[in-house]
Each structure stands twice: as C-alpha cells, then as structure tokens.
Amino acid sequence: MTIADDRVRGRERTRSRERPAPTAATADSRPLWDELLDADGQPRPAAGALVEHIRGLGLSELQARQDAADLDILGMGITFTVYSDGRGIDRAWPFDVIPRVIDAAEWRTIEQGLTQRLTALNRFIDDVYNDQEVVRDGVLPAEVLAGSANFRPACRGAHPAYGVWAHICGSDLVRDADGTVYVLEDNLRVPSGVSYLLENRLVSKRAFADLFAHQSIQPVDDYPDELLSLLASLAPDVDEPTIAVLTPGLHNSAYFEHSFLAQRMGVPLVEGRDLFVGPDDHLYARTIGGPRRVDVLYRRVDDLYLDPEAFEPTSLLGVPGLLRAWRAGHVAIANAPGSGVADDKVLYAWVPDLIRYYLGEEPLLPNVPTLRCCYEDERRQVLADLGDFVVKPADESGGYGLLIGNQATSEQLAEAAAAIEADPRRWVAQPILSLSTVPTLCDGKIEQRHVDLRPFVLTGQRNYVTRGGLTRVALRAGSLVVNSSQGGGSKDTWVVEDSSHPATAASATAAASAAGR
Amino acid sequence: MLLARVAEQLYWAARYVERAEMTARVVSEHTHLLVDLPTTVPLTWEPLLDVPGARGFVPATTEREVVAYLLADADNPSSVLSSVVTARSNLRSAREMLSREAWEAVNNLYLYVTSHHSEGVDRWSRGRFLDRVIAETQRLDGILATTMSRDATYQFLRLGRSIERADMTGRVLDARAVPLLADLAPGAKHTEVQWAALLRSLSALQAYYQRKLAPMSGPAAVRLVLHDPDFPGSIEHCLGEMATTLTELPNADASLTATEHARRSLTRMFGFSDALHDGLLGLRHDLAAVHDQIHATYFPPVPLPDPVMPSVATRAD
Secondary structure, eight states: OOHHHHHHHHHHHIIIIIOOSOOHHHHHOOOOOBSSBOTTSOBOGGGHHHHHHHHHHOHHHHHHHHHHHHHHHHHHTOEEEEEETTEEEEEEOOEEEEEEEEEHHHHHHHHHHHHHHHHHHHHHHHHHTTTOHHHHTTSSOHHHHHTOTTOOGGGTTOOOGGGOOOOEEEEEEEEOTTSOEEEEEEEOSSOOOHHHHHHHHHHHHHHTHHHHHHSOBOOOTTHHHHHHHHHHHTSOSOSSOOEEEEOSOTTSTTHHHHHHHHHHHTOOEEOGGGEEEOTTSOEEEEETTEEEEOOEEEEOSOGGGTOTTTSOTTOSSSOTTHHHHHHTTSSEEESOTTGGGGSOTTGGGGHHHHHHHHHOSOOSSOBOOOEETTSHHHHHHHHHTGGGEEEEETTOOTTTTOEEGGGSOHHHHHHHHHHHHHOGGGEEEEEOOOOOEEEEEETTEEEEEEEEEEOEEEESSSEEEOSSOEEEEEOSTTOOOOOGGGTEEEEEEEEEOOTTSHHHHHHHHHHHHHTTO | OOBHHHHHHHHHHHHHHHHHHHHHHHHHHHHHHHHHSOTTSOOOSGGGGGTTTOTTTSOOOSHHHHHIIIIIOTTSTTSHHHHHHHHHHHHHTTGGGSOHHHHHHHHHHHHHHHHHGGGGTSHHHHHHHHHHHHHHHHHHHHHHHHHSOSSHHHHHHHHHHHHHHHHHHHHHIIIIIHHHHHOSOGGGGTHHHHHHHHHHHTTOHHHHHHTTOOSOOHHHHHHHHHHOTTSTTSHHHHHHHHHHHHHTSTTOHHHHHHHHHHHHHHHTOOSSHHHHHHHHHHHHHHHHHHHHHHHHHHOOOOSSOOSSSOSOOSOOO
C-alpha cells in the first residue's frame, strides 16, 4: 500500500463516480499539483522522509494513528462551533493525520512576500484614514473607497503606534496546477485559525514522534509569545500594561481560539460586558477588586460591534465609548478599528498596485487575477462565461455566498447573474484555480484532497510570519471549499529543510546519534 | 487581574464538581449498605432525596427511580450528570485561567459522565461508574492543587469547594444521622453498620478509627464530622478553609464576618437528634448568608444576563 498507488486509484474514483459535476481538475484538464508527490508519483525532496515513513507504516497503522489523534483532540477539548437551527454546536476539530510539507527554501520566499504585502497594506490603511494620497495620486479610484463597506469614517485622523493598523493578518494562499502560489485573500479584521495550527502540531507530534526526532521540522509554538510582545509594544506609556483578549462570547465559532490564546499568553479573556469606559476616557475591567485599567485589547469582535456609540448602536457585544478611549490614545486596539478596509475583496484587485505605489517594489507573491464587476467591461466578461469563474461577494468571509461556476447548476448560475446585475459593486470574479492536493486518509483509504494554506503575519515594530500556516483541506472528493464551517478539515504543516541538502542531513544525523539512536 | 464574571464561574464550577463527588459517594455507600445489611432490615432510598432537598417534590421512591434522579436526571440541576455538565460549561468560559491539565481533566470527566451515566442506574454497573466519577473528581482536585498558582483564581475554586463540602456534609448528616439518632432501639436495625456507612460516605471512617473512637457510637461519629479541626471533611475544617481563603481576597471583611458567625453557631451544635436537625438547618442558613455576601462583594450584576450560568443558582431549601 503506497501513497502513489492510492493516488492513482483515488483520482480514478473521484472522477468516475463521486463527482457528478465537472470539477476544477477536469475543467482545465491539467494534472493536479500534489504537495507531497511529483507528477511521476515520486516524493518531493522535502517530503521524502515523510512519504517513506508512511509507506513503512502501512495503511492500518496509519489509520490507528489517525484514530489516536482523533481521541487526543476529543480529550484535549479542541473544538469549533457550527451554527445549525439557530444554535451553536460544539464539534471536535477535524484533523487529517497526513501532514503537508513545504520546503524551507520555498517558505523563505513566501515569508518575504507576505511581509512585503502586509507592510504595503498597513501603509495603505494609514493613508486612507489620513491624507488619502493613494486616491489623490490616482492609484485607487475614489469610488472604490467610497463604496467600501469596511471603510469606517469614525477612524479618520487616527494615528495608531508605528502607523500599523492590521497587526494580525491571516492570508489565504493557494497553489495552482503549475505550482505557482497565489495570495487568494487577506483577512485583516479578526482572522482565526492560528490556535488550530498550534494544536495540530501537538497532535501530529504524537502521531509521528519518530519523524520529529530525526528531521528538522521548524517549530511553530512561539506564535503566542510573539503575539504577546507585539501587543505589549502597542501599550500607551504605562508600567506593566494590562493586556486582554476581547471575545464576543462562548457562542462565537472561534471561541476556542480566543480562550486558547488568552490562556497561552496568560492574559484575561474579556467580553464587552466585563468592560466599561470611564469618564476619564480610560478603559476599565470589572474585576473582583473593583475596576482595573486595561491598556491593550486584542479584539476578536468585528468593528461594527465594537462600540455602540460609534458604530452599530444595537450591539451588545461591544463597549460604549471604546473608540473614544482609543482615539484619546488611552487604549491600543489590535487590529485597529477600520483595518478591514484593506481586506475588501474588491480592493484586493489593487493590492499589487499598492505594493508598487508604497514600496516601489514588484510584488513577490502574485495575486489571483481578479475581475471587478463594478466595471462594465469586466462585468460583461464575467457574465459571458460565468461557469468559468469563482464569484465572491466582497463583504462575506468563511466561504459563505461563494459560487464555483463549473460546479453550479444552471439555476444557481442564473441567480448569481441576477445578483451581480443588481449590485455589481458587491461582486468580484476569479478564474477557477485547481488548488493543489495532499494525500488524505478518507474512509480508510488514501485519496487526494484539495488544500489551501493560511499563514499568520504579525506586524508592529517588526514583522513575524508563522512557520508554515494552517492547512485546510476539503474533505469531500473534488470539493474546493476548505472552510471548517462547510465540511473542511485540517492538516499539520511542516516546513522542512530539504534533507538532500548536505549540511542539514549531516546535522540531523548528528542529532540522532547524540540522542543515542 | 480576575474578572468578576470569571470568578463567579470558577466558584460555581468548584461547587458543582464537589456536589457531583459527594452525591456519587452517598449513592455508592447506600448501594454497599444494601449488600451489608440483612434482608430483614428494610432499606429505603427515599431519604437520599433529602440531600438535594427533593423528597416530596419528585415522584421517585424505588431504588432505580431515586438513583436515576440523583445520578442521571438532566432535569435535576444537582444530579451528578447536571453538576458535571454545569461545571464543565462554567469552566469552558474560564478555561484561559486554568492549567491545561486541569481543563483536560474536567473535559474527560464530562466526556465520561455524559456517555456513561446510564451505567450508574443499573446496580451491577453502578459501582464502577461511581468509582470512576469519584476518582476523576479527586484527580481534578489533585491537578488543581499541584498546577495552579495560589492566586485569586485558585482561591475562588477553593472557596467554592469548601462551602459546597460544608453544605453537602450538613445535608448528608441531616438525611442520614438525624433519623439514626432518633431511633429508640438501635441494635435491631444494625445501626453500627449504618453509622460506618455514613462515615464512609463522608470519607470519615478511617479518621474515626484513627481517633480510637471505636466501638461505633453515633454521637462520636457526629462530633467528628461536625467539629474535628484536623479531619479535612469536617464542617469545622471546611469553614476554616473558607476563612483562610477569604483572607487572601480583597474586600473580604463582610464575607469573613459571615463565616465567623457560621463557625460560632457550629461550636454550639450538639449531636442529639432534634438539636442536630435544628442546628443543621441553622448551618444551612448561615452558609447561604456567606454565599450571599460573597456574591454581593465579588459578583455584582453585570449589564447583561449570563447565558452560561444555569437557571437554578441554589437548590430549593
């Protein structure tokens, strides 16, 4: 039983029986790009040790490790919340035991590209809330900004520390059939998933303990420490700043992560009702010893619900007066309110231009070519071949409202066309990328499943990028939707020094013999 | 910095874990007694309903009905099942304050109880279920004691555990000791076996032996459970623990005064049937007063109703 054999059989099966609708792979007839195996079924260099190890284990032992991992996840209480019938239900986090491997050399390039991108995006956000030179210089049309659902006029004129607004970003990367890695979208408001990235590593370390001992797989668990020092660096000038994580509450789909990060950083997890803004425009928490000042808030509540005085007046999740306290410089908020203006799916199309404009550099990571339905010529192009595009609403996340043209029924296509005609500003369209695959254990067999990758980028005085990211996998055969809310699973992601590189191989051998193996 | 809301969740979680453990012990010991006593002594299960104050309020009389109510009834907020579910849901929103091992222990207790509670109802599998519940709660206690810093988080857990243990111990004495003391012909009902069972259900039998109090005497057993300062299950010890915990917290004066009042009443409590019953009723009220004071000092109302807290905050008294 080898990965290569299963790969061939898996693809046969998915094509002939389990995919009634045409799929990405069949649509453009190019072979899929697999992250572990090359076109000849041979392991890619960085994945060599893993593939050999899995082949050595055999399918039943691999399944046993999957089962053990599932039990670990249940026992550790790693969950996410889904909504069904208006209720939040706690589900065990879906995890596939076979990791995704990325060559460390490739990762260094991606890391640079992400750093470049976030530097430019932050310059952009600071600009649009202040002088708007980007509009004045004709780089971004004024109507795009005017039409942005995430532009917050209440934030104009604010100057957060270091000119940074989007401190924490989760960007979604995908790899097309030719191996090119694209940035699919940037999540600059309240990106989630980093806790699962860390927990997946914990689970996979148990499943593949022997490989971790012999290979240089880059560690990931310094993220919370980096996040904490970033948050501390944002504090107003006080001794020992008080930092807190703000959550919408237990029923939020990412509550597990909010709690995880608070615990891992050793800071309180607060809800809006635990806080109030005093007459002195400082933020306070209701503690057992009375009100205590809070200096930095890592908020996981969306902008609109953050402060009923400034934004949505009916919100019960926020803190009245919070924006006032922030503008007065008495509390730092990460991400700053208004950061979402740069993760608008329409604005996305301009990001390469923004990189050139602010940094004078060519983008290191490409954007997916994006058609903007607000422009008539581009809209005509989309409507003419709707079946060849992925159509996305500009103001939704989590895969909601997404239409994949070649998997849609004719009714769905007609509905989408009507929706685009009705409100063109709301829609963008991108060619259907094939999305690379990783061998995945499905019902006792190894089959190809599509994946994306969400690395997390921290920006403050300096930048930090997670080593790898959260690999999300579409567990249904042929599906391209990887969101956990819609049947997606996850994998651990290993950034591995290519073991054929002599220096690395030598140090791994040395480490192994030092450990007495 | 400990949020008032989180402190309340920790306090209640600790109370519910303790309630689950003590309820499990009481049921476990009563099941043993069934085996120990000759069949000529009729053993009724209804008195156990006095522990949560439910006798006369729920239609349960047979062993199966009473045990199902105490262990596995989701509508009984004090059943082992409900207590564990509530404790876990409270700790879930205070998880960031716990050590990772402590959370996993709570979660495992929850997974076990929610999937095996029906085994507690059948007599043949009951022992195994209850032993596991008791072992898991003790494990949690040990993990908390060895992994948590002695900060306010720990003090609220300890406070909840002590006040619940004092309250439950009083309730068990009232349900089991008061009728035994009132009995005018003790030998006929093998009261010494029943006293030993009562002490065992409070983990007090070994302490009783060690104090060379044998042979078994009802008043001596009651004195141990009420007053012995060195026995960690005695009410005196629990009240002392509450007092030392409170001194570690800010603004504790009023709660300490209420605790001291309960201690003074306790010293006047004696091991005779009627007086004991009245004394234990008084203790229950004193503990409620301490609870109310803790609540008023540390858990002032927040602007919104809490979706996590169970609707039943205290039991029907």
